[in-house]
Structure formats: C-alpha cells, structure tokens
Amino acid sequence: MNLAMRITVIGVGNEFRHDDGVGWAVVARLAERAEQRPLPIGTALLVCDGDPARLITLWEAADLAIVVDAAHAHPGHPGRVHRLDLDSERLCPPGGATSSHGLGLGEAVELARELDRLPGRLIVYAVEGADSSLGTGLSAPVAAAVEPLTERIAEEITSCGGPGRSPLRDGTHAASLHP
Template identity: 40%
Template sequence: MSGWTIIGVGNRFRGDDSVGPYVIDRLRSRLPSSTPCIENNGDMTSLLDEWRQRRVCLIDALQAEDQATGAILRLNGLAEEIPPTLCRTSSHGLNLGEALALAGALDALPERLDLYAICGEDFSPNASLSAAVEDAARQVEREILEKLSLHTGGV
C-alpha cells in the first residue's frame, strides 16, 4: 500500500471555498516532504492522476443549508454516497461524484479516500475564510495529522 497523499480542493479567492488550500498550506509545514500535499483548484479530471492508487485525505468545502457553517462531514469516499452538495461542477464539467465514477471505469481509483467536507457559507469572490470554517479547518488538520501518525507510527 502506498503512502498518504493530502489533496485540498478549492479556489483560494472564493471565501469558504478556499478551505482545501488553507489546510494544505498548514499541513505542508507540519508533514515530511515525502507526504504529497496537493492543491487542486477544482479540476476534477486532474484528481484521477493525483489520487490513483494512493491513500488520500481530501479536503473540500460543502454548501449545505441544513448544516451549520463550520460543520465537518467525514466520509469514506469509496464506500459512501457523495452528497449532491459536494458535486459542484468544475470548469471541466465533472463533479466529485462523476470523477469517482470515471476513475472507477478507468481503474484510477485511490486505494482509500477519506473525505473531509467543511460546510461553508460565503463563496463569493475575494471573501475571506469565515471564522467557523477556519476553526473547522484546524480541526481537520489535527485529525489528519493524528491519522497519519497512527497509520505510519509518526509523521
């Protein structure tokens, strides 16, 4: 089994959508250089190469009216249904659910996909990361560090 790869999905310039890159920035300084930390700006087709045959922690923003801003949804991306609110269309016309289906057809699935979706509120251009989403991002950062430590005997 391969090592872990961390992928943060989102646009740095769209408020709470920047949570994925935010977590990636924080983890890069805390993880060994042998642990890939990849920023994906929403290009779902590039995920096929980024996650192929790897154990992946993927961080993304979620729009959910029934969840509080900053709520964290944790999913096994290979075994659980991806909520439609995580299936935003990217500029390439694929969403996360479709990218997983395509990866399955092309034998390009990750070995493991631990998905951390953080509920955001403001996705407008040039908005800042909201305080509740920033707090949730730091919680996800801690959880990922703990997961990697447990699975590798230390990071």
C-alpha cells in the first residue's frame, strides 16, 4: 500500500495587524496556486493565530510541517525571509529575529518537544515585517516576498510529497484561507 506523506503548511499570524498577516497571505496564495497546479495528496493548508496548543495540534500528525510566520529583527530588513529547518538549525536565526507573537513559535516547539508531539520534520519560514500595527494589508516589502515564498514552499512540498491532487483546506477558528 502506498500511503501519502502528510504535509501541513501553517500560516501563523493575524491578518488584521498588517505584516503579521504574511503567513495567512502565503497560505491563501498556495490555495489559489493549487487550483491550477495541485499539491501532493495529503497536503493540508491551515491558518492559526499562533497559540502554542493550537500549533501543536495542527502539526503533530504531520510527516512534514512548514510554518510561515512574521518576525521582528533588529536591525530589520522587511521582506527578508529566513528558512529554519529544525533538523539542523536552532529556531531563532542569528540577528535576533523572533516571532511577532507574545508567546511564540519557540515556546510551541519546546512544549511539543517535551510532549513528544513534534512533526516528523519542521521547517519555519520567518518573514521580517515592517508594520504590525492594527489594520489590513501587507507593507510593500513584505507583500513582495509572498509570491517567491509561495513558489519556494510549493517546490519544497512537491519535491518531498510527490504528485497529487488538490489540498485539504482547513483552518482554525473557522477562518477563511482567502482574506
């Protein structure tokens, strides 16, 4: 029997705090792209507000989980993308990039590690933001990073997940993938 690899892409953030919505924007773009170029069977596209318990629940059964989140760095370069493969790197890249959430991704990873609920492989894409104030819409440099990051993630998923059909679409808090 040929079982499909379970792949989960989780966009973390808040679409009502400008650049903090980049994770949701990438997941929405992946869903749009999948209508023309399907992702592998077993791929779930999800969104989450960053709550550690929800993140753990979303990624724990995955063979591969890819998390996309906004990050703050000092000094910052809005739109710059950091790729962190937790098989080989620590969660926070050099230069001080961190999640834009109070209780962040690092805490979720450490809690999942203690509970033995990490996915088979966890990759984090952290996009440096410029504006996390209240409001909708991404800043220009962060918006410019969405399409290249979407393509990069789609290629990564396809290379490890094989051919497939449309992704499973799901979300937390009954959230829509299309803002």
